[in-house]
Amino acid sequence: MSCENPTAEADAIMPRKRKYDKSRTCVKCKENAGNVVVRHAVYCRACFIPQMTYKFRRSLEPYVNAKPDGPRRTALKPTGNLLVAFSGGLGSTVLLDLVNRCYVSPDPTLLTADGGRDHPRNERVWKRVHVCYVECCDVLLGTKDRTEEVKNLVEQIQGVEFISLRIQDAFDSSWWNSIFHEDSNGDVVVDLSDEMLPFVTTGSSTQTPLSAMKAYLASLPTPTALPTTLNNLIRVLLQHTALNTNSSHLLFGTSLTSLAVSLISNVSQGGGFHVKEEMQEEWFPDARLAKNSKIGSVRLIRPLKDISVKECGVWAWWSRLRVIGREEWTWPGAKPGIGRLTKDFIRGLETDYPSTVSTIVRTCGKLSPKGSTSGQCLLCQRPAQEGVQAWKARIAIRSHDDVALAGTSVPDPPGHALAPLLCYVCHTTLTSKGTRAAPALYPSHTSPSVGISVPLWASSYLLGSALHDESSDTGFVEPVAFSGGKRMSQEELRGAISEFILD
Numbered sequence: 001m002s003c004e005n006p007t008a009e010a011d012a013i014m015p016r017k018r019k020y021d022k023s024r025t026c027v028k029c030k031e032n033a034g035n036v037v038v039r040h041a042v043y044c045r046a047c048f049i050p051q052m053t054y055k056f057r058r059s060l061e062p063y064v065n066a067k068p069d070g071p072r073r074t075a076l077k078p079t080g081n082l083l084v085a086f087s088g089g090l091g092s093t094v095l096l097d098l099v100n101r102c103y104v105s106p107d108p109t110l111l112t113a114d115g116g117r118d119h120p121r122n123e124r125v126w127k128r129v130h131v132c133y134v135e136c137c138d139v140l141l142g143t144k145d146r147t148e149e150v151k152n153l154v155e156q157i158q159g160v161e162f163i164s165l166r167i168q169d170a171f172d173s174s175w176w177n178s179i180f181h182e183d184s185n186g187d188v189v190v191d192l193s194d195e196m197l198p199f200v201t202t203g204s205s206t207q208t209p210l211s212a213m214k215a216y217l218a219s220l221p222t223p224t225a226l227p228t229t230l231n232n233l234i235r236v237l238l239q240h241t242a243l244n245t246n247s248s249h250l251l252f253g254t255s256l257t258s259l260a261v262s263l264i265s266n267v268s269q270g271g272g273f274h275v276k277e278e279m280q281e282e283w284f285p286d287a288r289l290a291k292n293s294k295i296g297s298v299r300l301i302r303p304l305k306d307i308s309v310k311e312c313g314v315w316a317w318w319s320r321l322r323v324i325g326r327e328e329w330t331w332p333g334a335k336p337g338i339g340r341l342t343k344d345f346i347r348g349l350e351t352d353y354p355s356t357v358s359t360i361v362r363t364c365g366k367l368s369p370k371g372s373t374s375g376q377c378l379l380c381q382r383p384a385q386e387g388v389q390a391w392k393a394r395i396a397i398r399s400h401d402d403v404a405l406a407g408t409s410v411p412d413p414p415g416h417a418l419a420p421l422l423c424y425v426c427h428t429t430l431t432s433k434g435t436r437a438a439p440a441l442y443p444s445h446t447s448p449s450v451g452i453s454v455p456l457w458a459s460s461y462l463l464g465s466a467l468h469d470e471s472s473d474t475g476f477v478e479p480v481a482f483s484g485g486k487r488m489s490q491e492e493l494r495g496a497i498s499e500f501i502l503d
């Protein structure tokens, strides 16, 4: 082997894996020369397009009807509208194109190949299709506002409606009140210095939504917590938008590659209990919010979950899609968080060993978390694992203060503590002791106070709860548990924190 160029030299030392297995001929039609290699298999363009459309529909259509379909398909009849989450990134750009060409303005070139009797071309599947974009530039210094650019791109598609939100809407009572017709303007302030997260309710907030949002982010303990928190806030904002637009389905452009990244990085941050939800979840909103909606639940589906980021790139290239791109969510100057490190690792793995990435996702798909669910986490709206606080109290003494106070302090009753209403990840994120994000994120920010406001879905619930304590039995709805509609009783709440209570 010649050693004239450095690549050849590297190959001589450690032979690179060949990109494809056998020949350069398409594995599907066995005629055309291949144009693209997908996990060692060569495809021509004519075979790639229907193959990808098939994978997309296979991940979505069995979950469209209220009752999941068996192998024999019936016509697609969702109970509500469709909401597409759009970030400007490659995955969501491809997702929007597929949704448009399969269900909004059916494209005959896509649909003839795998049509059939129940073809979506016959009747529009979702009556209304909304596309929602959540802008984060106001909380991340140095990032660009892409709302106009996204709006222009989405409005080129006939038959979809554009909704634009800003991340601080999570703290904006005018947004909340306008969609849920509430007129509560109270605020809930949580004390982060205490692991039980006691809170007080106050009159209307003096902070702007943006300053409340910044204070919330400034309290985060590690660089890793920033993308996790933003992702959760965006997802829950979208869930409430879906409820408000009567959308029974909410789609995300998470590719196989991004899914592998989020699964691994979530598990490494203690989110193992939510492995199933990372892939697919069904959100049952609090009955108080659902009462004005035509839909009982929102299905969150990731129809690109079997399609790698590379296949998305090929699709975007061949379909001449414009990809706006999205910002990286990092603290300026911080070491990369777990999410970033996992992403680099998975991307590298995908280049050299493409099948490994789908193995990660398949393996995670087989995991089922141990332990039972005790309702829905107030912050991230995902199932909360039973007895998290009790378990945490058993396994760790996290500060000297805990030891010193153990014999003397009596924690706040469950009615005024947030901790029993949170999942493990959210509780850990709020209470971990690390360097707070404030100096890196907001150099001019005045030193973070110990009290922060919580997003509106949480404060609205807690305000309802506070009212309940003082007056009657009506008006307050406990969170409905994820499965079986079980409600979390006061006894269970108390059980969850029993280790903290000294009778």
Ligand SMILES: [Zn+2]
Pocket (backbone or CB within 6 Å): 026, 027, 028, 029, 030, 031, 032, 043, 044, 045, 046, 047, 048
């Ligand atoms: Zn072919």
Ligand SMILES: [Zn+2]
Pocket (backbone or CB within 6 Å): 377, 378, 379, 380, 381, 382, 422, 423, 424, 425, 426, 427
């Ligand atoms: Zn949570």
